[in-house]
Amino acid sequence: MSEPLNPEQLRSLTPLNVLSEQQWRELRAQLVPQPLLAGQLLFRPGDQARLTYYLLAGELLLQSVDGQEQRLQAGSEASCHPLSPSLPRLHEARALTDASVLALDTATLNRLLTWRLAYQDLLLELGQDHAEVEWLERLLENPLFAKVPPSNVRAMLARLQRVELAAGSTVLQEGDVGDSCYFLKNGRAEVIRGAGSAQQVLAELEIGACFGEEALLADSPRNATVTMLEDGVVLRLDRQDFFALLKAPVVDEVSLGEASRLLAAGAQWLDVRLQEEYERAHALQSLNMPLQLLRLKARLLDKTRTYLCYCDSGKRSSSAVFLLSQLGYRAYALRDGVDALPAVQRDALLCESGSGYLARSGGRTERSL
Template sequence: MGTLRDLQFALQLKIEELRQRDTLIDELELELDTKDELIRRLQEELDRYRTTVSLPGPSVVSAAASAQIEDKQRAARQTVISEPFIPDAATLAMGSHKSCDKNQKSSRLIKAAFLKNDLLNLNEEEVRAIAACMYHTTINQGCFVLQEGSIGDRAYVLEEGRLDVTKDGQKMRSVEPGDMFGELALLYDCTQTYSVSAQTDSKLWVIDRKSYQTVLMQCGLSHQAHSVELLRGLSFLQSMPEDVIMKLSDHMKECNYTDGSYIIRQGDTGDTFYIISKGQVTVTEKKPGREESIVLSELCERQWFGEKALWGDDIRTVNVIAVGEVTCLIIDRETFKDIIDGLVSDSCEEVQKSNASKIKPDEDPFLVSSTLSDFQIIDTLEVGEFGHIDLVQLKSNIKHIFAMRVLAKKLILHNSQREHIRREGRILMEAYSPFIVRLYKVFWDVEHLYFLTEACLGGDLSDLLKDKGNLDEYCTRFYTACVVEALAFLHCRGVVYRDVKPENVILDEHGYAKLIGSRCMKKVEVGKRTWTFCGTVGYMAPEIILNKGHSISADLWSLGVFVFELLSGGLPFDDCDQMKIPTTTIHGIDRIEFPEIISKDACALIHTLCRSNPLERLGSSRNGAKDIQKHEWFEGFNWDRLCNKTIPPPVIPKVQYPLESSACALYGEGSVKQCMNWDDF
């Protein structure tokens, strides 16, 4: 007979199972609502064109099979956006103090499991903090820990017992003590692709996603705060503004030295400056004619040395030797000068940016006073996760064609995407770039949001790739240049896009490429990071996967993957098992074998964009996109002509605009308002 604790755990499992079933029912009801909406719109289309539509032939079965395969491929490339993770100071403090008692043996087992995990790739400090938060649970023989098809948010380390992993009823492997499983759920709401059941009574250690993310964020912010504090203690940086200190902090590297190591050797050339983060060093000097060095001083935590190297003195005049274990934060002269010299140019760019943001393109007079009832629906272009996109025209001037993105509030709120939609709307309303799809107005009623955008009917680049297999260098260079201009516009305003991929790059009627709006867009302050797991698996930068905090440099990684896919027709980080793609990404671009079809210069560009260290990526310095534009792969490319749209595009889409229609549908006449304040949603 089981103990009271075992019965309580069994009850918890049943409650969790019921909760998951309720969640599944809610999701199915929402999916049914979406399908009903799709059926309604398709019925309208059928009624409108019934007289001209011919019946399908015998090829419909094979076409349906092809469509099913295509749906699976698209599903694998869907954008993943976890719930925004913005814990307040109280939550972070709670995470730093949360601890569950465990003996040394258990602690060692948990730490070993995390340190050998390829996906999470944690350092020892992070592992210690996470291990402290893990709590203990037991599971009886025959019970499930994970069930295939469910949504999980916990990872487990087995301490005692034995578990079996099964998929579609077939055993895949056993879980032994010291093994970890379920770790992908720590990153986002993933559907479990396997089941895990207990073959014997078992003891496990558990951590949930919120605790995991809180611990990692607390570690990251603590490390950054310590670095900033050390920099503020330097007398020669006292007059520097906050954003410069934050930039310097981001570029400081941590180096460890063992007892007796020479950190600096007298007579050597050097360009590195050091701040002692932990430990103590001895400073010695060897005078001419003397055999032994004399001790000049002892330096400890928060003190520094080597500052002359920042101003151009290359020759080291003293020795600096580690006493015991020493940790230093270091920065080289070139990086330091790049940040300091950028003070003047950055401020000038800030003024230019401020002025540019006030210059709006000429507003279409027909749009100034338009309301939702002024538009009539020509066709449904696409059905998406939260609604659909209509092709619309002004009733008063049918030559004015637009796209109307109709989003169901119920679906947005159920999927915790409210904040993401608000951010996207705010950013797009101020995005006056010829390389970003323009958002003109937003309307809303009780059930829906209506985003009125420009209509770009040339298809997206994934369609072009599907037709051609891969693109030649001329095409790829042109479309990449368009994306670079779009990212440069966003990055200049502190906006990270986080979802660069062919599906999000569409062509206008002239053949020029534009980035579409994305829920992944977010404004990030200078020197700050954001922590939400966001993007498309295969395109995500390592720092997003590892929950290290990320900024605009994450887009540079995705840009490199984008170039690779356009040129080769495939992704560099890909696998039939979706769970292996994040691990492959973390291992980096250097392990990837490039196909011969990608030229030497293109390979070099991709490698410099996809460097594992975000600060080393091409375009991450103060020159930004200019460094990308000057790369050898773009040699001879005329960026001014691109911005003036005088370069002939490689592909000019065949777009037929309907000029008139007597069967256009209209939007409801209910209580519709124009969205003037995003806080209202």
Template sequence: MNGRTCTFVEGIAMSASQRLTLQQLRRFSPIDFLSSHYLQQLVDSLQYIEHKAGSLILRRGEHALALYFLLEGEVWLGAENRNRHLQAGSPEACRALNENQPQDQDIGARSDVRLFAVERSLLERLLNWSEAASYEVGSLQVDEVAEASDDWLSKLLRSPLFGRLPPAHLHLLLGRFEFIEVAAGASVVRYGEPGEHFYVLKQGRAQVSLPGSDAQEPRQELHSGDFFGEEALVSGAVRGASVTMLTDGVLARLSRELFVELVRPTLIPQISARQLQQLSGHGKKNCLLLDVRLPMEYRLGHPPGSLNLPIGQLRQQAAGLAQDSLYAVLAEGGVRSELAVHLLNQLGFEAYLLSEPSGQPPIAA
């Protein structure tokens, strides 16, 4: 190792028989956040490495393009002659040895060790897609208070998704829907496929299914006026669920291009740092900064006072959020931040994407 930026540390490659299974890989964080579909993509890309006792694995100050996880053996951290060691299989060893960038300490092999490496950019991309796809089902919401006599269009227009559309956009949108007849048993969207359309069920009934779900578990059923598919169009992720027709029916659909042009801007309303400070400074609103990245990312740097609530937990913990507060979601989460804004607004909160830096320097936790 010479201190330059590198892709993988030097070492001895492991044999194919020693490769990790999906179940073994789930012991490591944040890899355990990945759905099975994306976990399989990751396991095929891993690099396996061995180091002899006494060798240096990572040098302080380096910028590594990969994250390194300890599989077997023991390493020292900070200095070889100090009493800080890390044993494979321990709780701390479930995280990467080099989460911080640049590397904040030397790490060496105290015994013969085995590691696996995963490219940071690949893991971040798969985490984004996995979390985005997990919300595909969340968009399939049934308006329980709608009366049976309401038609599909009136139900759709009362939804949070279309309630934000300007009248001009709304009229244009309704004129661009394409209507298609579908037969019972037809597969409308399939798990794992790219999203090409936004759908509204005009007539008939459909069923949502998740991969790996128990056949005995109740399935979510869709009725006239329910919509689905917008999350994949917002995020660029693949479909997170399958939707199959239970009866003959009619679907109204909108292409990805039209959806992005006419609907997407209203899904992700933005607020500037100046607007946020004005609202907060005059006491007009209780404004909170929300960071929806993983705790590992949050610890590496975040604005003071921001609340960390990973998007994977957002739906479950939304009940604990104050309804009268304004939530400014930090843009550092990329697609996850946009999805969080959309989800919060769907759940009845007032949420915006912070379009500019908050004016406060990030801090390391």
């Protein structure tokens, strides 16, 4: 298998040339050239594959539906742009010589480009301070910021309070009342639940990570402790600013009717209540990932699928959607939770009982025995 290309080899490609180093790292797994043999078809007119193609080597023939032809040579100005980008495709593309192409997931590329262009002005304002730009890029490349308007980000940056911490310092303590959330600006931190022999490390946080928001969204005590692994800096955002600037645009809520339409399109119920609550009654074929374990278990979910989170009041499901958005998943919360539904609708929704369904690696689900 070919090695991924170095971003420097792709700097001539438009609009890839505006991506940041962090964004290139996100695309790395896709930066593998795909070989084409002379005469091999790449795509036909009407093709609906959501891929963005670039010609890297060799020569292609593009033929439109009305018979017009264009010979495309790698290295030419025309080859620096995507091949027949409109969907459905308007051309047939066939290799005239042995060739290679780059195929990128269009949805991922569009997300990265949208973010980069939307925040370009803000990054330019900070351009004199390389450290600030680097941190802000890492922060904004958190997928949840794809939903946050630039005006909210500007307001948030003005309200953040800087806190310098030494290695071993506790940023927040399990069981405490939550009145703010935090962003890790530099250094390393870990998320821990429990104490002594029952202690469990849930995650190590990266620069730009948001944490502490679950207590705000669920209106409950902190469910984990965050400790600095090395000297670093965190930025504190007060409760009211979090709700106004981040929660509102990030947490998408749906009614039961809207959820039904999403289910018909392939979405999956995700029950974020405790296992005992789930076993008592849960939605048909729903997965159970209790909120306190979601950060640890989310890797088992399928990023190509939409998840509909629910709980009793809507608070835990809002927390789940916020967390899943950070991790790059598409998720919605059932508005106000199942307790807000009329009894008939609630009973119809929570129609199964018992151990139900489990998530397995690769996004697979299976019935628990």
